Amino acid sequence: MSFTLAIVGRPNVGKSTLFNRLVGRKLALVDDQPGVTRDLREGEAKLGHMRFTVIDSAGLEEATDDSLQGRMRRLTERAVEMADACLFLIDARAGVLPADEVFADILRRKNAHVILAANKAEGRAGESGLLEAYALGLGEPIRLSAEHGEGMTDLAQVLAPLI
Numbered sequence: 001m002s003f004t005l006a007i008v009g010r011p012n013v014g015k016s017t018l019f020n021r022l023v024g025r026k027l028a029l030v031d032d033q034p035g036v037t038r039d040l041r042e043g044e045a046k047l048g049h050m051r052f053t054v055i056d057s058a059g060l061e062e063a064t065d066d067s068l069q070g071r072m073r074r075l076t077e078r079a080v081e082m083a084d085a086c087l088f089l090i091d092a093r094a095g096v097l098p099a100d101e102v103f104a105d106i107l108r109r110k111n112a113h114v115i116l117a118a119n120k121a122e123g124r125a126g127e128s129g130l131l132e133a134y135a136l137g138l139g140e141p142i143r144l145s146a147e148h149g150e151g152m153t154d155l156a157q158v159l160a161p162l163i
């Protein structure tokens with residue numbers, strides 16, 4: 001059975017950018033059932049010598065303010081249930097926002113196996129956000145730049161024992 005990694009986190013942290021980098025062009029839709037699953041994209045990831053399934057939660061960006069929190073929560077819970085581990089992304093440039101704390105709480109409550117990563121950490125702009133990420137209490141954050149492909153070796157090292 002294939003190892004499944006869910007990429008979770010609030011909108012705009014870079015989940016889909018990382019998903020696309022891991023999956024390349026081999027992208028598939030999970031299914032088109034009504035409800036939250038239509039907003040989860042699944043693909044076959046390639047990282048170093050490893051192959052695994054990766055899930056991206058999409059469709060949150062166009063949600064209205066009223067429904068955003070509930071939809072984010074349901075989608076994230078569903079992704080956690082489908083996954084063996086969750087890659088929890090924060091935006092190192094923005095630092096830890098209240099919305100990030102909401103996701104951290106969901107992951108804790110679900111007893112998810114969490115891998116924390118601070119994305120957009122290329123250059124020096126992400127340094128304070130990286131420090132803030134430690135305070136989430138979810139372990140040492142991996143420093144990533146999904147856009148520039150930085151930190152992928154560190155991610156591979158953390159994933160290797162799990163796969």
Ligand code: GDP
Binds near residue numbers: 014015146
């Ligand atoms: P999602 O909403 O979490 O799926 O985030 P997206 O993948 O759509 O990315 C949101 C924005 O952040 C886009 O404009 C991306 O180009 C940008 N972005 C993603 N990864 C990085 C990164 O590593 N560094 C920088 N500077 N921007 C990034």
Ligand code: MG
Binds near residue numbers: 016017059
């Ligand atoms: Mg996205």
